[in-house]
Amino acid sequence: MDYQHLSGDGHGGNGGLWGSASNMVTRIMGFSMVASLFQPVNGGVASSTGFRLFMFGTMVEVGRRFCQWVYDRFNVFQYSITAEFDEGDPVYEWIVLFLTEQKIWKRSRMFHVTATSSKRKWGIGKSMASTSNLGKGKEKETAQYVPTFEAPQLFRWKGHWAEIKRSKGQLTYNEFTGGTQTVAKLYLTIYTRDMSMLSSFVEEAENVYIKTSSPNVVIHSVDQNGYNPGFPWMNTKSKARRSLNSIILPEGVLQTILDDAREFLDTEDWYTKAGIPHRRGYLLHGPPGTGKTSTIYAMAGELGLEIYSLSLASSSVDDSFLQRAVGSIPKGAILLIEDIDCAFSSRDDDDDGDTSRQQAQFLPFPLSMGGRRGSRQSAVTLSGLLNVLDGVGSEEGRIFFATTNYIDRLDPALLRPGRIDRKVQYYLATKEQAKALFIRFYPVSHTTLLAEHTTSSLDSEKLPLPTDKKRAMIRALASEFASNFPEHEFTTAELQGYLLSCKKEPERAAAEVMNWVEEERNERKARKAREEARMIRIKERKEAREADRLQVSLDRLRERGGRVEGVGIPIETAGGAESDSPQTSISEPVDLGSASAEGDP
Numbered sequence: 001m002d003y004q005h006l007s008g009d010g011h012g013g014n015g016g017l018w019g020s021a022s023n024m025v026t027r028i029m030g031f032s033m034v035a036s037l038f039q040p041v042n043g044g045v046a047s048s049t050g051f052r053l054f055m056f057g058t059m060v061e062v063g064r065r066f067c068q069w070v071y072d073r074f075n076v077f078q079y080s081i082t083a084e085f086d087e088g089d090p091v092y093e094w095i096v097l098f099l100t101e102q103k104i105w106k107r108s109r110m111f112h113v114t115a116t117s118s119k120r121k122w123g124i125g126k127s128m129a130s131t132s133n134l135g136k137g138k139e140k141e142t143a144q145y146v147p148t149f150e151a152p153q154l155f156r157w158k159g160h161w162a163e164i165k166r167s168k169g170q171l172t173y174n175e176f177t178g179g180t181q182t183v184a185k186l187y188l189t190i191y192t193r194d195m196s197m198l199s200s201f202v203e204e205a206e207n208v209y210i211k212t213s214s215p216n217v218v219i220h221s222v223d224q225n226g227y228n229p230g231f232p233w234m235n236t237k238s239k240a241r242r243s244l245n246s247i248i249l250p251e252g253v254l255q256t257i258l259d260d261a262r263e264f265l266d267t268e269d270w271y272t273k274a275g276i277p278h279r280r281g282y283l284l285h286g287p288p289g290t291g292k293t294s295t296i297y298a299m300a301g302e303l304g305l306e307i308y309s310l311s312l313a314s315s316s317v318d319d320s321f322l323q324r325a326v327g328s329i330p331k332g333a334i335l336l337i338e339d340i341d342c343a344f345s346s347r348d349d350d351d352d353g354d355t356s357r358q359q360a361q362f363l364p365f366p367l368s369m370g371g372r373r374g375s376r377q378s379a380v381t382l383s384g385l386l387n388v389l390d391g392v393g394s395e396e397g398r399i400f401f402a403t404t405n406y407i408d409r410l411d412p413a414l415l416r417p418g419r420i421d422r423k424v425q426y427y428l429a430t431k432e433q434a435k436a437l438f439i440r441f442y443p444v445s446h447t448t449l450l451a452e453h454t455t456s457s458l459d460s461e462k463l464p465l466p467t468d469k470k471r472a473m474i475r476a477l478a479s480e481f482a483s484n485f486p487e488h489e490f491t492t493a494e495l496q497g498y499l500l501s502c503k504k505e506p507e508r509a510a511a512e513v514m515n516w517v518e519e520e521r522n523e524r525k526a527r528k529a530r531e532e533a534r535m536i537r538i539k540e541r542k543e544a545r546e547a548d549r550l551q552v553s554l555d556r557l558r559e560r561g562g563r564v565e566g567v568g569i570p571i572e573t574a575g576g577a578e579s580d581s582p583q584t585s586i587s588e589p590v591d592l593g594s595a596s597a598e599g600d601p
Ligand SMILES: Nc1ncnc2c1ncn2[C@@H]1O[C@H](COP(=O)(O)OP(=O)(O)OP(=O)(O)O)[C@@H](O)[C@H]1O
Pocket: 246, 247, 248, 249, 287, 288, 289, 290, 291, 292, 293, 294, 295, 403, 404, 405, 426, 492, 493, 494, 496
């Protein structure tokens, strides 16, 4: 090619090549300013090859940055979409489960294998529905196969290539444990320019998750040790759904709460139009073991909602943690705070654990029944809790359940409508409940009555009774059982414990219930006596401490002379007159009167 001709400037030598190149740029693209850089300049530094190279390099870099800028801003050349998912976030679990269902991990060649735990997510063999704790299948893999970090996995999805990679994530400081930890991440890249493919992938993963977990109730709880700064709900387990009729409550109680919750979920539009935050709060209160938590689990199963459960008793749960945890709960979930009274224990309880006052004042049942004793102090304050319940993040169609054994400890501010909309009281078991529980414990199809045995031995051959007759006999036993069961004295959990001890012997359960009641009463008496002895010891220790404190004050005062600190009782001086003078000498022991504790020397 004739460069001299192309350059058209008539200069030869080293300017020829640059000149022709610049002319080409000028002619082809019209960038005269750019081209002028390549014009040969006669003499001086600017004509040196070094300067030209420098200018060329600058142009290349500017061009590269410009292209990058265009690439970043206008998705013209982007043929892939990459998304990042943090461990602990619900979407992370959807993706892992989905990819397990698709058997994607099977193609991986490097695994970290651990024993199956309640957190099980990863699998390579059978589908997750049959292996994970989310599923109900009988075949269980006993280990989980977690692909190693930074090993990308290619797969096809809906006609597109996609890549998944598990990464370690960054190291974060755990302020509660004082250590550091990493939050794993998943990077998903789909090679397409169609952005809707990403949302479609996530939606499909969510649907698989919902379908797989639907026979169960999924319960998320915060990981106390593995505190995650991003998403605190690190523990996920699922429980088999509990049928509503397995919850034995007085007639209509359960149905009323369920109807109320259903109505709430169906009327989001109404709340929006009325300008009322779309949230509903329920407080279930009553003695421990009367079915409060079981009610919530059964309702969650019935409504198809996941539970996010936390206890305020944990020392790692403070106001800011609570705010973060509640703020990250997805819409349409149940927030469950158990033992909500913990948030107020610091105000109501004495530091020394003097529970006798509380017992007299609040408890609707004896501590010997197994109630929570004394204070489990919470780092959450009342205002922190109220902020969380009223906060912006809590307006998203969320149902809030709180449980407590001590409703009287709750601040009225917490109980006002809008925070707690319905209160449901649970009682110690009634005769009706005892009868219903008995019948549930001995279903006709799974029970062998003594009358069905040819001999008195339980191992003997069976002579099955007609179903109707058997049902009538079980009902008769249930009535006998209930008539001997004292009302409002035992919890349903205690009753359940007794029936479990005669799992296959309904006749024995009915016949021996009075003995069991007697034993329990004696056991309670003994526990109560132990509890009272403990209280007396605590009281004595407290008084001794108080006396010591006063004695120390007194000794100090004796050294200096003057008034008894904090008590304001004058010390008799040699002259018998009250005096603050440091020269005053103490002639008589001080009478601390009522301020003195018993046993004060
Ligand atoms: N009303 C009930 N109907 C059926 N089962 C019950 C009932 N009450 C208690 N149980 C059984 O007793 C056990 C404890 O019940 P649950 O945890 O629901 O009680 P709770 O009132 O929430 O107690 P706590 O206040 O200590 O949390 C469960 O196994 C549950 O099956």
